[in-house]
Amino acid sequence: MKIAVVNDRFTLAGAGGGQYRVLGIARELARRGFDVTLCCPHWTSTSLYDFTDCPPPRTWISNQYANSVKLVSSLKRSGRFDAVYVQLPVPVTKAAAAYYANLVGSRVFIDFGDIWYSDDTNTLHRMLSTFAVKNVCGIADKTSAATITLKEELEKMCENLDVIYVPCGVDLNLFDPEKVAEADIPARRGRPVVLYQGAVSRFTGCSYLVDVARKVIAEAHRDILFLIVGDGPYLEEMRTEVVACGLSDFFIFTGRVPHHNVPSFIAAADVCLAPFPSRRDVMIGVFPIKVVEYMAMGKTVLASDIPSVRRILSNGQNGFLAPIPEFAEILLKLLDDPQLRRDIGARARATAKSEYDWHVIVENLLRFWF
Numbered sequence: 001m002k003i004a005v006v007n008d009r010f011t012l013a014g015a016g017g018g019q020y021r022v023l024g025i026a027r028e029l030a031r032r033g034f035d036v037t038l039c040c041p042h043w044t045s046t047s048l049y050d051f052t053d054c055p056p057p058r059t060w061i062s063n064q065y066a067n068s069v070k071l072v073s074s075l076k077r078s079g080r081f082d083a084v085y086v087q088l089p090v091p092v093t094k095a096a097a098a099y100y101a102n103l104v105g106s107r108v109f110i111d112f113g114d115i116w117y118s119d120d121t122n123t124l125h126r127m128l129s130t131f132a133v134k135n136v137c138g139i140a141d142k143t144s145a146a147t148i149t150l151k152e153e154l155e156k157m158c159e160n161l162d163v164i165y166v167p168c169g170v171d172l173n174l175f176d177p178e179k180v181a182e183a184d185i186p187a188r189r190g191r192p193v194v195l196y197q198g199a200v201s202r203f204t205g206c207s208y209l210v211d212v213a214r215k216v217i218a219e220a221h222r223d224i225l226f227l228i229v230g231d232g233p234y235l236e237e238m239r240t241e242v243v244a245c246g247l248s249d250f251f252i253f254t255g256r257v258p259h260h261n262v263p264s265f266i267a268a269a270d271v272c273l274a275p276f277p278s279r280r281d282v283m284i285g286v287f288p289i290k291v292v293e294y295m296a297m298g299k300t301v302l303a304s305d306i307p308s309v310r311r312i313l314s315n316g317q318n319g320f321l322a323p324i325p326e327f328a329e330i331l332l333k334l335l336d337d338p339q340l341r342r343d344i345g346a347r348a349r350a351t352a353k354s355e356y357d358w359h360v361i362v363e364n365l366l367r368f369w370f
Helices: 017-031 060-077 091-103 124-139 148-157 206-219 235-244 259-267 280-285 289-296 324-335 338-355 358-369
Strands: 002-006 035-039 083-088 107-112 142-145 163-165 193-197 225-229 251-255 271-274 300-304 320-322
Touching: 002 017, 002 060, 002 091, 017 035, 017 083, 017 107, 017 358, 035 060, 060 091, 083 091, 083 124, 091 107, 091 124, 107 124, 124 148, 142 148, 142 358, 148 163, 148 280, 163 358, 193 206, 193 259, 193 289, 206 225, 206 235, 206 324, 225 259, 235 251, 259 289, 271 289, 271 324, 289 300, 289 338, 300 324, 300 338, 320 324
Parallel strands: 002 035, 002 083, 083 107, 107 142, 142 163, 193 225, 193 271, 225 251, 271 300, 300 320
Antiparallel strands: none
C-alpha cells in the first residue's frame, strides 16, 4: 500500500516534537511493509533516514500560504497514493494537500500533532485556520490527535468527528540505555547533571530554568551542572541571564544536536527536566516527546503537572509532577537519593516499553484507520 506522509518540513536535527512524531509514524509504517513517501513543499523522498533537511520558512506569509501550492505540486508529481497522511496544526498550509488527495480518490488521514493558537480569535489567520480545520476534518476518512485535550477540543469544534487519541512514541532501539554510551562532558568534573533537552523557548518553559538553578545552587550551595541540549529563540537570552546571575560555571549549552545524538546526553544525566508554562495552547496541544525519551533511557523525570504529562507520569511511581516553583526542592531530594532515581528510572523505562514504543502506537493507529 502506498502512503504519502505530508508535512510542511522534515528535518534531522533541531526539530519540534511534531517532526519526530510524523517521522516516527512514517518509519514504523515502512517497517510494517507500507510503501512510504515523505512529501513537503521542497521535495519528496522515499528514504526516511537519509534526506536533505528542509530550509526553514523565510517569512510567515511564505510558510502559511505560498507553500500550499508547492505542497500540492510535490504531492502531484509523486503520482497516485492509496492514502495520504497529513499532519497539522498548520491547517492553511497543509489543508490543500488533504483537499487534493481527496479529489484524486486517495484516503485521507489527518493527524493533529499540536494546536495552532492565538489569543485574538478575530484575526484573519485565526478565522481562516478555524475554517480550514472544520473543512479538512470534514473530508478526512480518519482523524487523530496527540493529546486527549486536543481530541476534546476538535470534537467541540467539529460535530460528529471520528477522532482518536494517539500519543507520541519513542524509538526504543535508539533510546536504549543498554546500548548508549554517555556523552563526554569535560566540564562535569564529577558533578551531578540536570538535563533539559528540546526547543529552547519560553513556550517550552525554559525561562524558568535559570531561577530553578539559582535556587538550587545559591540557596542550597550545591555544585551541580545544568546541561541544556537544544536550540531555539530563547537560547541567547537564556545565556545572557545565566551570565548576569553569575551561574556561567554551572551551565553548559550544546546548541542544536542531531536527534540520533540526543540519547547520549540523556544517558549522562542524573535528573531530566520538563518544565511547561500554564498556557492554554500548552494545556491543550502539547505532547511532551522529551518526557517519553527520558523515560525510555531509564531516567528520573521531573515535569510540570499539565494534562498530557499527567497521562504519562504517575507522581512518585515512574516520575515526578510538580508546579515549577517546587522544582528546586524536589530536585535536591532526588539528587540526594540515587536509589530512588534508579527505582523510578526502571519503572519509567518499563512504561515507555509497554505504552510508548512506536510499534504499539502505530498498531493502534492502523486498527483505527482500517
